[in-house]
Amino acid sequence: MKRALCLTTATLAAAFTLTACGGSATVDSEDSTETSTTVATAASSSESSSSTATVTQTSTRQPAAPAGPVDQPARELDSVPEQADPFTAEETGYLNQLRENGVNVEGVEDELTVTGHSVCSDETITRDVVAGQLVEQRRTDMTPEAVGQLVTDAARANLC
Template identity: 40%
Template sequence: MRNALVALSFAVAGVTLAACGGTTVDSDEVTASSSAPVVTTSSAPATSTSEKPSETPVDDALANEGAASEVSDFPEDTPKRPEKEEAYLEALRAAGVNVEGTEDQLLATASTLCGGETITRDAVAGQLIEQQRTSLDHEQLIKLIDEAAHANLC
């Protein structure tokens, strides 16, 4: 049974990775580009008057571009989730499941449970056990995930 769950977990992970597609860029594909565009302010011939050529919007943007400054206010590391989602994740944490880094996967699992599907729950529970994110056995963990999803999200 455990080998089947591990195999299912690998299958789910493989499908997920395959869906990402290939976005790798080889160094041969990269071309050099100039760091700033060349801007001309006027195409009219120079005159003997002291009129200043009109500035273009690009000139304004470059003129307002200042030196970099140090960032002193950092955004919070954790995204703000709806209260129901946080309650679901907190129920898992309270039962001893390390959900850090797997929150989105666990929320997607809860969504499938609310739709009546259980195969994702079973696979994710197997992954959490194999990754040693919990000391619960498989049956306890699937029951916990199911109850937490239905109590907080469904």
């Protein structure tokens, strides 16, 4: 019994040593091979012997090719690229007509352009709300009704 206990203890110690040292890999080239070792120990309770099996598994990994564009170092620009106008010619004409008739459109160009396109769809709720907001924000001296009519006229002349 003492001999079986010593043999089992020695086998377990060897198994733990191999398990603790396994799993590391060093890559020296683009093609790499990874080897992992697993030690399995089986002890029979009716017999006083144990057996150890070692399984070695080998796999080859290919390096992954870059999926997208390759990064390049930063470079100094000689000039700032020209910025494109975010509005079409029709939208610019619409905004200019609002400006020329006393509406400060600076900073709300996007909202006014969407409002003008909604007028083309015969939707007046957005137009009326925006007209009221322009008056409340003191962007014009006109009444909400007059601003609403101006938005309608400018949209129909330029956008619709």
